[in-house]
Amino acid sequence: MDSTQLALLGLLVGALIGATAVGLVVFALRSRDQTRRVTSVEIPDGTDSVLQGMDDAAVVVDASMLVLSSSAAAEVFSLHVGQTLGSDTLKSLVRGVRASGLAATENMQLNRGVEPRLVAARASVITPRLTLIVIRDITERERVEQMRRDFVANTSHELKTPVGAVTLLAEAIDSAADDPDQVRHFASRLTAEAGRLGQLTSRIMNLSRLQSADDIAEMRNVSVDEVVTAAIESQGITAEASDITIARGGDRGLFVRGDPQILIEAISNLLANAVAYSPAGAQVGVGVREGDGTVEIAIADHGIGIHEDDQQRIFERFYRADQARSRRTGGTGLGLSIVKHAVQRHGGSVELWSRPGRGSTFTIRLPIVHAPESHSEPKRKPKKSMKSAARVSAKRGAL
Incomplete structure (x- = not known):
């Protein structure tokens, strides 16, 4: 082997040794980086x-x-x-x-x-x-989803009763076709169940509308006097039949911003409950007064009252503190829920004071607005001889 070949062989051996050394260095660096990556607790940039x-x-x-x-x-x-x-x-x-x-x-x-x-x-x-x-x-999301499931389940359950009753009564009428007295009896019951079904359906639709995201369409300045008067008149026949007096007292000439029909229905629902749960000969009071930037409407009764445990749930949909009595009086379990959502959609609140055996007072608070120029007469205080429901509820601590 001549000197040239020896030189080339030396160069080749040197290159191999150098490449091996470089490979070892690269492997060592990669191993070090891998070790650092595994053991590092440095947070990535950004x-x-x-x-x-x-x-x-x-x-x-x-x-x-x-x-x-x-x-x-x-x-x-x-x-x-x-x-x-x-x-x-x-x-x-x-x-x-x-x-x-x-x-x-x-x-x-x-x-x-x-x-x-x-x-x-x-x-x-x-x-x-x-x-x-x-x-x-996800607490709120799950709460809303549970409310939706409960609403569907409760609605289905509540609708089954009148629908089933209508079906059975229709069959009874058909079977008693030869007995006019029985036909009239079953027909009257059928009418009552149909009315109950219609009321339940209507209230479900009203509650759904109040809970929707849409704004209330008929917002305007509303006379509280007119709302209260209309609500009292709507319960007049029922109250008279039950020998119950509805007395109106407090401030007059006050206005709020809202939908009059929704507000009338809310107060009517409270009055209907007060009449239904009061003994014969009792008095239900409706008191109105101006508060700190609000109008307070109190509906007070001297009825059976609501137990403290039930007061926390009384505004829930389909919740009934007294299941048996509520069904006897035709209650749907939606009235107070409608009241709560109606008042909230008007930027107000509703509170309850109640003691078993002493009665209940529901107080609605709504933001007050200035009276229109055509209604700018001074507010009139109740006569001294008039028993103010607002004064009654104030004594109880509701106002």
Whole structure:
């Protein structure tokens, strides 16, 4: 082998040795980067900015469940940078995601302050040692969905009773075709059940309309005197048949902004309840007075009253404090719910004071507006001989 070949062989060997050395260096660097990637707890660039732009609560935690970065909304769930996760359920979710390497979502309860909230927590791995947790509060969504399910179920149940009764009575009339007295008896009951079905359907439609997102179409300045008078007249026959007097007292000449028909129905519903649950010979009072920027309309009775446990639920749809009595009086369980939503759609509120055996007072508060020029006469106070329902309710603490 001559000197030229030896030189070329030396160069080749040197190149191989150099390439091997470079390969070893590259492998070592890659191994180092891999090790750093596996063991690093450095947050990727831009993570903090992304979290701060999120509306949901979101945090990045390391393998020891220490919060390294968080969104502003995470603070309401007591998730703070530098603190470990306090929820065992969240920790379990993170461990499962880290073990599988796959993102996962789980519904759970977390405290927002001291208030328990239903949340959907989603965890996903962003590096071998870092995990992203996004928490979305779904309490309100689930509440609305449950209300929808309850409404459908309750409506179906309530409609079954009159529909079934109409069917049976129609069959009874057919069977008693040769007995005029029986036909008249069943026909009168059929008419009553049809009326109940119509009332229930109407109230369901009214409640749905009040709960819709659409604005009230007939908003105008409304005379409270006219609304109260119309409501009292609507219950006049029922009250007279039950030997109950409806007395109106308080301030006059007040105005609110709203739909007169909706307001009349709301007050009529309260008066109907007061009449239905008062003993014969009793008096139901309707008192009106001007408050601090509001008009207060109080409907007071001396009836059976409402138990404290029922007062928290009395405005729920289809809820009846006295199931048997409500059905005997033809109640649908929707009247007070309609009152609540009607008043809320007018920017007001409704409150209840009640004691079993002493009666109940419902107080509606609506924002007051200036009287139109054509109705600008001074307010008239009730005569001294008139028993003011507002004064009665004030003594009870309702106003």
